[in-house]
Amino acid sequence: MKALKRPEPINAEIILDPKETIMSKTDSKGIIEYANDYFMEVCGYEEYELIGQPHNVIRHPDMPKVIFKWLWERLQSKQNINALVKNLAKDGRYYWVITDFEVKQDDTGEIASFFARRKAPPRNTIEKISKLYSKILSIEQARGVETAEKYFIGFLEEKGMTYDEYIEDICLADKKPLDLKDLQYHKRKGLFVRLFR
Template structure:
């Protein structure tokens, strides 16, 4: 499946919407709820067994996903803002909470992501921040973007995934 050409059409995520998906260890989608299908515009069949990255909007800096995957693979929950690409080229912003689910014996079961709407204020703050990191990524490379990201974390007293998550949640107020 090829990615659609991005447009400036934003799809609304309402305060009552809860978007849910599950994926395997490689990030391939194994479950999506009906609201996920409705907002993204993809059919269930076109999403299942596909990498979550098919929804990645080109405005998203890679450093966010690198941080997310590093932490969830270590068993840490991550709360982060994500701009996703819809089937029609539109987009939607969400505050995603991604967790690793384990079986009773402690073995890996799946990754689960729940996503909610974000405030206009959070959208503006995060859009500007992500644009800055993406610009660095494009002009100076991935390493420079990671350095800028890590500098931002340090400047804001964010020392671990727990403080990162709280910081992200507080932006959405």
């Protein structure tokens, strides 16, 4: 299949409807097999253009490669990861999402596909994460992915958090605290349920 021509980014944001969910399914190599209507509406591609393309076709150049390295390593080890990602639409505009993945396995336990749900993250998280990603990206461009990854690990060590914990911390910072019963239920259900309750 012919690769899509990547658009030139412009400094214009697509504000997502907080009630809508962007959904997609890829094969084990990250090739798009399904995208829901809201995904198509937001990214601006037609289904015939997008289906069969690698998911990184919508990756914004402001995103550090190290984030996708970590994301891919986690998915390949059959673990979920919540990630804050800046994506690139067909017209060059950008949009931010928080993504929740589900790893689907075949009868032999091999990865068959990845199913992803994406929603609009809280606005305050975008400012925090974009500053961090900008620092990581500048290090990546000057010194390479390995050096940027070391910086990122140091940043997380200073916070005493994993990437997941950091994302959860900034996403839930302004949420009303849960009572103990609700907290125990929501902790089992993960960030996505707690964030969009």
